Structure formats: C-alpha cells, structure tokens
Amino acid sequence: MFLQPESRMRSKRQAFPGAEMRPIEKCSSSLAAVCRDISDILCAVRNSLLVVSLVVAAAVFASQPTSIAAQAPPGPAAESTQPSAPAGPVVVLDPAHGGTDAGARGETIVEKDVALQIARSVRAELERHGYRVVMTRNDDSNPSYDDRAAVANAYHDVIFVSLHVASTGAPGTVRTYYTQLATPITSAPVAAGAIAPPPNPSSPGLLQWEEAQRPYLNASHRLADLIQGELAQAFSGSPSVSTGVPVRVLRSVTAPAVAVEISSVSTPTPDLLTASAAPLADAIALAIAASRPANSGGPR
Ligand SMILES: [Zn+2]
Numbered sequence: 001m002f003l004q005p006e007s008r009m010r011s012k013r014q015a016f017p018g019a020e021m022r023p024i025e026k027c028s029s030s031l032a033a034v035c036r037d038i039s040d041i042l043c044a045v046r047n048s049l050l051v052v053s054l055v056v057a058a059a060v061f062a063s064q065p066t067s068i069a070a071q072a073p074p075g076p077a078a079e080s081t082q083p084s085a086p087a088g089p090v091v092v093l094d095p096a097h098g099g100t101d102a103g104a105r106g107e108t109i110v111e112k113d114v115a116l117q118i119a120r121s122v123r124a125e126l127e128r129h130g131y132r133v134v135m136t137r138n139d140d141s142n143p144s145y146d147d148r149a150a151v152a153n154a155y156h157d158v159i160f161v162s163l164h165v166a167s168t169g170a171p172g173t174v175r176t177y178y179t180q181l182a183t184p185i186t187s188a189p190v191a192a193g194a195i196a197p198p199p200n201p202s203s204p205g206l207l208q209w210e211e212a213q214r215p216y217l218n219a220s221h222r223l224a225d226l227i228q229g230e231l232a233q234a235f236s237g238s239p240s241v242s243t244g245v246p247v248r249v250l251r252s253v254t255a256p257a258v259a260v261e262i263s264s265v266s267t268p269t270p271d272l273l274t275a276s277a278a279p280l281a282d283a284i285a286l287a288i289a290a291s292r293p294a295n296s297g298g299p300r
Pocket of ligand 1: 096097103104111
C-alpha cells in the first residue's frame, strides 16, 4: 500500500519530459554569467518550469499519504472495532417502590433506595453487554403498577425485570419470581394520571388489563427459571428454580416479566446487596441468550 505514493511521484516526473535533461546547477551558472543568447533564455525558462514542476510534484506527493489513507477501505482490524448493533430485547428494569412507599426496611437499609442503586448498576452492566435498558423510575418517585407496565408495553421486543430487596431470607441469596394469576388481585392505589386499565368484561375479545400477562405466563416462567439457574451458581444457597406467586406489577406486562428479590434488608451495609448487580446482569444476559434461537439470542 505504501508503494503507491512513490509510483505516483514517478508518473508526475514523467509528465514533464526533459526535466532531467539539464541539471539545475549547470543552468544556474549560465544565469550568473548573464544570458546573452536565445539558448540561455530558453534555459532560464526551462529552469523555471523545472522548479515549478518539482514544487508541484512535491506538493502532490506530500498530499498523497493523507488522501490515500482517507480513501483506503477499512482493514480487518478496523472492522473488528465497530460496535455490534444490539439485536436482543429491550430490558426494562423496575426498581420497586419509591416515594412514600419505602418497601422493606432494615436498621440501615431501605428497600426503595437500594433497589434503585442496584438497578442503576445492572443497567450499566447490561449496556456494557450491548443491551438497550430502560428504567421505570430513576429517582425517588413511585410510578403506579400500570405506569411501570406501560413502560415495557411500549416496546415490541422486551423483557421486564422488577428488582426488590427482601425483608427475609439468608443474606446473599437471590430469588426469581413469575406471577400467578389464579389468586384474586390485591387492590392497590393507582397514582393520579396513571393509565387507566380498560375494564371491559362485556367484551370477551379484549384482554383485561390485569390479565395482560396471561399469554406470556409460560415465557415468563421459562425466563424466571433461566435467570434463577444462573443466580443459583453465583449466589450460594439460592434455590435452583424460580417460584410462582402473585406479583401485581407483572400482571399488566405484555411481555416476559419476572421479579428478582435479593436478601436482605437485614444486612448491616448495602455493600453485599449492591455487589449483586454485576452477577445479576450477567444472569439476565445469559438467560436472554439461552431463551432465544442461536442467531437471535442477543448482542453478544
Ligand atoms: Zn419489594
């Protein structure tokens, strides 16, 4: 590749025939002796042309490496540095509770705060893996269940992960849940401005808002088991399979949806809890990859 500028310079020299016929030093001595005849005048003109041509050739040569480098197609090394476009689902992280709903409380740990802290770290880890991550809250607000579900329902290809810190359980263990719909729904306050669920029992063709998860129960159960299987390896003492319980926030999500609960608020400092973010993100990424066909598993 670097031979190209030199060959181009040779072609520039050949574009000025006769330029090498008279060395510039020889003609310079004639000029010093004052040109008296036509041949000396022609010599001076030729010298001027030679100088101009050499200056032009040098300028063209100097410009070649930059322009060639700019036009050169990217080699294998350049191609390998291109970031791969995320191909996996959007991951919606839902830090539970918030605002006036503190969740579980320990002596120094408040669930809503640690859940948000963990969610932010999980988001950063998943983004490092190449996933697009959306949070249902990123401050001390408390969106309604329906608002949280609506964040996920805005996407076509998405999974929903609600993050909690338990009040019970051995510290350092983690449990994943999928929702069950058989039990009656516990009434929960709906925040002002929340998306109103469409109660429409007279229209059997329409899915009840609080039953929206029903078509995704199997997918959610499978995703929960895959995540829990990974977590069981990372967090000793954790169960190997997920558990089905009624989880209100999951019921209106029209996508695979799980809740992950880390034990517990009884730990003296949040360090043990926040340290779970990286292995939790890895577990989510591995579960996504395992739940999809080989060619569409995810960005990695
Ligand atoms: Zn909770």
